[in-house]
Amino acid sequence: MVDLHAFSVSVMLYKVTAGGTPGRVIQAYDLTPYLGDGGSVRMATSVRSLVGNVFSVSFSDRIPPDLADSIYAYVAPMDLIEIRASRKPWKYQGQKLPLLMRGFVRRVRRPRAMQGEGAPMQTVVIEGKDCGRLLETNQILYPLLNTKGEQYLDQFPLQAQFGISPVIEGVGDFVREVVTKIINPKINQMAAFSTGAIKPFLTSDITVAEGSFSPFNTMTFQGSVADLLAAARDAPWNEMFVRTTEAGPSLVFRPVPFRDLNGKLIMDGAADPGLVSISDRTVSSCEVGRSDDGAANYFWVPPGAASLDGQFAATIAYIDSQSDMSYANNRPEILGLRLMSTSSYLLPTGFACAPSMMPADLQQQAPQLIDDWITKRATDLKMLNRDNVVFESGSLTCMGREDLACGQELEVAFGATTLRGYMPAVEHTIMPTASWTCSVQLERGMSYVDRATMAGVRPGWAEGRPGVYAPRRGRVSVRETGGTP
Template sequence: MSGLVNTILGGPSGGEGRVKVYRPKVEVKLLKMVQRREGQAERYSAAEREIDLTPFLGDVGGIRTTKNLYEAAGGFSISFSDQRHPKTLDTVAAMVEPMDAIEIRGAREPHRYAGQKLPLIMRGWVSDVERAEAIGQDGTPQRTVTIQGQDAGKFWLIHQVIYEIAYLQDVPFLDLFRMQAATGVDVSFMPVSQFITQLTERIVNDKVRKLSAFSSQQVKPFRVSATVTEGIASATTVASVQGPIWQIAEIFADRPWNELFIEDEEEGPLVRFRPTPCRSLAGDFIMPGATDPGRVDIDADAVVALGLKRSDAQVANFFWVPPGGSMLDTSALVNTATLQRGAPLDQQHGNNRPELYGVRRMQVQTRLLPDGLSGLPSRAPTEAGRRQGGRTVVLWHEKRAAELKAMNRDNAVFEGGSATLRGSEELKVGRYLRLTRGDLTSEAYMTRVSHNISPMQAWTTQVSLERGTGFIERTKRRQTAYFAETTRGPYSQ
């Protein structure tokens, strides 16, 4: 039985109350891409392309998915007792191959999705399959199958830029344009959102199309949501970089000013590139163009464990954004002009005063150029052009430093930590978690989400939290918040 059951319980005074009893539902499907014949990989040609693994989970199986905002790919692990498949009459482990696809769906209240597919938790690709065998103390054999893999971010990791391959394939190019020759990405200066879009569509989706052709199974291409409006990128500035495509994308993501991550959606994986949605103490977005990423509302009843702390570890009052390697002879200009204006200093703000915390520097490098440049300032054809280009670069670095300061000057009062929550498909990275305890409401940003599902037993979700406002909300109250947070919920007893 799945869904929501309203159980009638007698209250302490003889009255009746209703308690929600959750019966989560989960589904795991294997999508065959690869067939192994006599030890060799080939296109999967059997009729049954979709294999339901849900029945094999039983009551001892387990599913774990993990997604981190700062990593290219999320991961999954599925384990269950080894069983014989009714059609092949062989172990289920023999049916799974690396680069087969896995879909994991689930819902805490499945009745809400009657007649529809359950929400997608993760769509990924198998990396390894293990069949572990042991003999128990009672002499009974124990066999377990474990399938592990990564979400669609795996494509960005396994496909790499290797210039030696271009040499071997006799691809003509000048050293300065190796990136263009190896990938097809334009070398001209372009808005950074356009650059990320080209990486996705010209490189990664090309690999997706080739996999689809090999497997005769439609693989959904990456879509792009790139909303960063500031900053210019050029492939020439990373002409010598080799490695995973994600490594190149990260260089121009320009964290912490922007976010770059991949989300699983029904229509296919989405590359999300956006200004970081940090809020100030007043609740306003700091970065230009940042928008509300959405939130998940929970109350104290959904919290299994919560640990938050404030620290001075990330306190700074000197914010410095040095020129990147692409700035060439403008480095001295940026350094001198910025220091003369005193722009990096922030020593009169209450939450990072040097009298309390000492003089601390936060230094982050930007790899982007200011809008409007068509080339590096040092290559401008006239002296006037060089001066104007240099001034543009100086102002860009000062602006980046001001934004870095705005995002980090109040680190002493924001909370960070982790929470274990009642499992829910709505909990995802890149959203705010808004917690209401009694009459006190606060929020924090979710940067890591791990679902742990034991079918027919339990579903919990661990989240990592940043920029929590719990302490800030407490300081706004004229009366103690201790009693306000215990007016309702489990702490009101």
């Protein structure tokens, strides 16, 4: 039997803004003792948004003996919250618990309500986002430079103000420059107010090597740094999100780690995202299914940014390599004729300048390079989506643990069958004196596909079932079942 109470959680407050009440000013404060009965800690993370990772901490309102007022009076927007937890806290005696999220307060509120027996109940609720919040709050607004006596009349004001390279460069290099030349200097300014708790972004997880980014894409850009980075993400071929680490927030920019039906990673340069295996005894609910919503049998990528010069505009015809009409899972005779079209905003890998600025001998090669790039993008789009009707998607709720994080694969065995899929989103819900659960979104699940390969076994009887039909715990081999229920 699994003990759901065998875990520990820690919540620390670090002041970034000047805070406190008369007679008591704090720089850091441990909120863990105030969680108690009725307290909760929630964190939601996703690989689909740079600024979508959120947290919420709530607890009963009271005046701590060492402070002059409620905790509500000491918390302000942009203060730092650090959440740690472990399912096996005894492994970390004398050390900090594993870090789950470090982020910034967006709002603090104090709701009051009458309970059933007529007694008032007042709580403190702290809500915020992880360090992706800094990408959202820092904005690039050139007209405001006039208030500082700085006027940039350059053709590329982004490059003039921050020193970003004004030439076409690899998209990974561009994203790395945005982090090191725009966002990290802002963080270093904030760090002076937070006793060193605010850390700069790491760039070691920026691994996209395919595609080039043109300064023409951001020549007149104004807005948040998050929007600037989103312009370079080039989904669905790549994904970009913030991962919390001890050393600081890491900006993950990588090819999507999707696998084909044989388990091979599809995108060039994609790496194994890591696998978390859990027991079916820790799963409280699971629902997966299949649909034809993402089915397609023709895949088209418009030239987009590749039409950089009018005289070199790519004129790419609908070609057979982008068709998937004869593939078993996409046949138009069954699913109808379906088109999937997605634009790419990158130039071919290795482009260093616009085609019209190339030497004469290279200008002749530019249209073919653009053609090859768009064709490859369309082929990758096809391979990423050709089996959507057989991949499973859904959700699962299980016992919480610190190594469950978005951007990984999850595996759980139900009898002789195994559910394995990608986790684009994970939500932790911790009730400090009661339970810790995780709600996981799953994509590209393989259990339906695997059922067809279970020779000698009846999948419906081999999987985990309640009551007298349940097989023995753990995996069941063909030899053990003898091919019969």
